[in-house]
Amino acid sequence: MDRNILRACREDPRRTSTDIQVSVTSPNEPVPSRRTIRRRLQVAGLHGRRPVKKPLHLSWGPREWANHIWSNESKFNLFGTDGIQWIRRAIGSRYAPQYQCPTVKHGGGSVMVWGCFSDTSMGPLKRIQDNDPKHTSGHVATWFRRRRVDLLEWPSQSPDLNPIEHMWEELEQRLKEVRASNSNQKFAQLEAAWKSIPMTVVQTLLDLMPRRCQAVIDAKGYPTKY
Secondary structure (H helix, E strand, O other): OHHHHHHHHHHOOOOOHHHHHHHHOOOOOOOOOHHHHHHHHHHOOOOOOOOOOOOOOOOOOHHHHOOOOEEEEEEEEOOOOOOOOOOOOOOOOOOOHHHOOOOOHHHHOEEEEEEEEOOOOEEEEEEEOOOOHHHHHHHHHHHHHHOOOOOOOOOOOOOOOOOHHHHHHHHHHHOOOOOOOOHHHHHHHHHHHHHHOOHHHHHHHHHOHHHHHHHHHHOOOOOOOO
16 A cells, blocks of 8 residues: 555655545555555655746747647626727717717626637637636646646736737627627627637737747836737
8 A cells, every 4th residue: 555655646746645545545455544645655755845836938939839728717798898998079979879888787797708729729618607716726726736737837917928818808809799688698609709719810829929928027027018
């Protein structure tokens, strides 16, 4: 049992005691507790430590950036937008019907979606619950870890770096004049528009990544034109 515990940890140092417990459990042996697993690892000199962060490679070109999948979530309103809208009108015509912006009480509802894309294709667009990220981030991290998906170190507030932010803008523009009467219809519109985005948009975003990173460094972390 001890040998299996050590082997499981050395095969993937990111495995938690719970992950190791699942991997070493067999019908012929008793299930070791997580505390026992941690004690066995400590005796073997395998202590829990925070990993060293890898620096962002400024030398990466479009080819290196193309080896990644970009994902994020975004909210889309059923009615209107969260941003400021502007109109052009003559003086004294403020209340003319053509210059008024319709509103809906309580915001009219919204749809939260998750999407991803890579150098080769647009990934799926999924509808998700509008939950607080701190309640779901642990589950997501566990999912990635168990499937051995390496994640880039990424600042939590970094819209200037993640190219998918521009993809959300692209999606918003494609549905600018399209109305939805309910959340199901809105998601169907979003999904159809997402699938219609050409790969030339993706290529343009990936080609800009080296300049995007350099611009953030030059601005010392402050906003950039991207």
